[in-house]
Amino acid sequence: MRAYLWFVAKRALQLLAIVFVGISASFFISHLSPINPVEQTLGRITTRSNISPEAIASLRAALTDMYGVDEPLWNRFVNFWVRFVQGDMGPSLIAFPTPAMTLIQRALPWTVGLLSVTVVITWLVGNLLGGLAGYYQNNRLLKAFGVLAMGVQPIPYYIVAFILLIVFGFVWPVLPISGGFAMNVRPGWTPEFVASVIRHAILPATSIVLVGMGLWFLGMRALVSNIITEDYVTYAELAGVKRSRIVGSYVIRNAMIPQLTALAMTLGGVFSGTVITEQVFSYPGLGTLLVDAVNGGDYGLVVAVTSVAIIAVAVAIFVVDLIYPILDPRIRVE
């Protein structure tokens, strides 16, 4: 037990180090951007108005002071970490003076909701079918699914999304093609709202599932194809163990370890959003927020979004590391 606790402590320290390095890197990379947020804001203001050059100079001075971009990079870095540990990521420039964290809190549920459900469904169904296809290699239905998976897999995601949009929004317009919920529904914990959210999620979710499932399917099928050549599977079959028990308890279970790791990392990645899905379907999540932040030169918001993603992925890997010994008795902490 002491060895396990020591292992946990070491991994926790590693986690903190990874988070610190990752977030610091995103801070420096984004702050090296040539886009000047003050000039960006000034551009928005002056393009469509007739402010005099003197007035622009005055406004520039006010904005520079307001955004603090005239401070040395090192000062900004220290201030950033002081605020970060207090949960304050500063104001967003594209939505000034709204805090960046408020924007993230607004977008996060949509992305996490859409992606966590689709990732879990995709993972469960893809692995189950992949496992069965790997074991029952002569089953026609599973063979056909394999062909379908291999056919869909190389198609770029945005093509699949676009086809769905055209088919169900234009040719046979039965599903909403944009937004998180309808204009006619009151946001809140009501059946109408939940139904509208689900209805609006069908097309983006389907596009993710269609593309993602094939990957899990093919990966699992390949893993199982190797495992069924192992001696213990042969012995189980010779001993007359039921095939359903062999495939469920011996084969798929043993093939799940790498798939579980990948699932954890994918779930961690959920917090960085899915840019293309959200752009195609105007889904109000983190991906759209990130694109807006990049386009608007809002590096504070870029760092905030990437920080959430870095923490999520790092924690997901940390948790997987901790539960490995529980999932796989062959793994021991020395």
Next chain:
Amino acid sequence: MAKLKACLLAISLVVACQIALAQDEEPEAPPLQELPREQTLILQNPEGTIRNPGWFNLWVSGAGGGLSTGLQQLMMDTFWYIDPNQGIDGPNYNSLATGPAEYNDDYTEMTVRLREGVYWSDGVEFTADDVVYTVETQMNTPGMGWSGAFSQQVERVEALDDYTVRFTLNAPNSRFHSIFSVRWNGAWIMPKHIFEEVDNVLEYDFNPPVGLGPYTLHSFDPNGDWYIWEKREDWDRTAMAEFGEPAPQYVIYRNGGPTDRRLIEMRNGNLDVVHDLTPEGMFAIVQQDPTARGWFSGFPYAHPDPTLPMVIFNHQNEKFQDRRVRWALTLMLDARALSMASYRGAATLTAIAIPPTGTHPDDYHIPMQEWVSNFTLEAGGQAFQPYNPDLTLQIADMVRGQFGDQVPTDEDEIRRAFGYGWWEQNLEAAAALLEEAGFTRRGNDWYMPNGERFSIRVMIPPDGVINRLGTMIAQNWSQAGVAAQVEAAPDSWDRQSVGDFEVNIAWSIETWGGHPDLSFFLDSWHSQYLAEPGELQPARNWQRWSHPELDRIIEEVRRTDFYDLEANIELGKQFIQLMVEEMPVIPIMSYNVFSVVSERYWTGYPTAENPYANPVNNWANSRYILTQLESTQ
């Protein structure tokens, strides 16, 4: 399996709770059945998703709230509006003012008489105190949109009585009133009785907004994708009432998404007005939806915006300081190819430095035809006239094969739609001009007087019609022996501002459209504002060009009454002649906006046949369109 079901149910509940909780603090949306379609106008908001949707304090700079959500069109108001087209009763609207600005003789005082009987949407009467408060608050609060303009120019603002305001200026300025003149934006009047109760106006979201326009906020999407506005019961106590009752009871501004989604939403009846499309999108929607139409009922469909896409030379680069070089590069261009590449022929070309839109064809393009036709250049010891007035007729013929009856046949109609001509491509004359400027040709390649290859980096935006235009310009130059390289830059506007370019394809000329005065863009072209290389150039002299004659014209404009149209047009003509002779930028065409309307639920939109307003629905003057609409249901 039971565990799996339980797991999925738990995940769904958690997600639904998260989303529901995230929305709790936001206002509620109504059921759509309370918004009957025949009383509801749905427009695309070109700003897309609004990042700070609950922010309506549009006096604070860069706060992330949207203006094109209907806020500046339907709720806000100020003294005057200018339409880039003809207007309902002329392009100049007196909104909160009862008449034009009254200046004293030396333009150091401006008096404005205010309309009586106008009320804020919360029932408080609008008076001169609101105006004084607006100006003084912004003068005293750096960071607000007009604080710099007011603090620099205004010495004192005072209410002479409840309905008269006088501004005393720090220096003579015959264009001070343009701060309060709106096409898209202007110095909106603040409700004093609301803001004087606020501790810090820079942090106040102004939610729900209180306005002087005929609509109030009904509800909005907490994710920033749609806004619903409802007509005020007392709409007749707003300045808009003079022009009629707005027809729709509800107006919705919603995010239209990419081009394909806008097309689908209009075809499915979920959008009445699309702000802008690609040329291909435009051609597709008129085929798919018989109720859809553009500004012109046929080809080229698009509305010419009062902006002028052009070749912008960086005059602080030695390559472009010789007028003969700039003219040689002009004569290397094939306007037919530029039109086809950018707009697939649906471009409105202009050879002079004024966009061919609004009243400008009548003010400038038609009257200047004779002068520009007679304009003579000398190259290789021979004089020639580079202008070709029939070039746009040729383009109309070129597209007639594909679009047939959609293309006008009447010459006057063709010129209105396709432009009044352009410079004929003349590679021999271009070569002669370059040789006179000391350039040499080896094979087909040009070399500068210093012996280096004549190369040009052409900066273009990463996509859109301007990207296509710039690519074709570089191709024309390349074919003529100039080593032109295209550089697609997402931040081209930022780089242009600091002079980090050789040639940029963008615009530095943007006019009122409905008024011949050029001060809107021209005043900042004065050499007094010229920035050093690498420093930020104040808008809009991004070519960084200065000329004594240009300064003289600008100074004349500053001393000329805004409402003296004849004098303004004369000064405008002098500017155009100087621009043709010097060619500091190469004007190409207006920025044609493929703004599409569906007449399924509403008719009466402005069109080329009835051009009473700019059809681009995010411009604030588009509010007057609402008084002209009729329901079809």
